[in-house]
Amino acid sequence: MRVRIMMVGLLAGLVGVLGLGGSGLAQDKANSPTGTWKWTTKAKDGKERETVLKLKADGTKLTGTVSGGGKDAKDIEIEDGSVKDGEVKFSVTRMFKDQKNTSKYAAKVTGDVMKGTIEATFGGKDTKREFEAKRSKD
CATH class of the missing domain: 2.40.128.30 (Avidin-like)
Incomplete structure (x- = not known):
């Protein structure tokens, strides 16, 4: 359970750092x-x-x-x-x-x-x- 929570947190952080979040993509396209x-x-x-x-x-x-x-x-x-x-x-x-x-x-x-x-x-x-x-x- 603890490993799963850490993996989700790590993945969320990676998405933010790489700019793959939805709002960043929408702004670029707009x-x-x-x-x-x-x-x-x-x-x-x-x-x-x-x-x-x-x-x-x-x-x-x-x-x-x-x-x-x-x-x-x-x-x-x-x-x-x-x-x-x-x-x-x-x-x-x-x-x-x-x-x-x-x-x-x-x-x-x-x-x-x-x-x-x-x-x-x-x-x-x-x-x-x-x-x-x-x-x-x-």
Whole structure:
């Protein structure tokens, strides 16, 4: 009887130390960036444009695509993607008028909301803007 109680206590302690308890797993899944994210921004012409970001987390590695932006544009692969504790970072390189433009994304995932910033240089001018994406239920 005494050995059985000690084994149960040891197992419970091991589960806690390894982070295998239910609440830890639920929190990790809740703040996972894996999924489809959408947000809208206003273009210079005043029209709203929807951006679609598809992400997949594998440990600390993050892969995915972001919508290309034009009517016939193809999705663009993200680069240098990483995720840690619900924080994502990645870059996207686009071609515009024969010039390579790289945007750097950094955001925090909390449930079905991703809030962050996009930093880029266009035409020699540095820009930084905020975005808030919602996880798509599709």
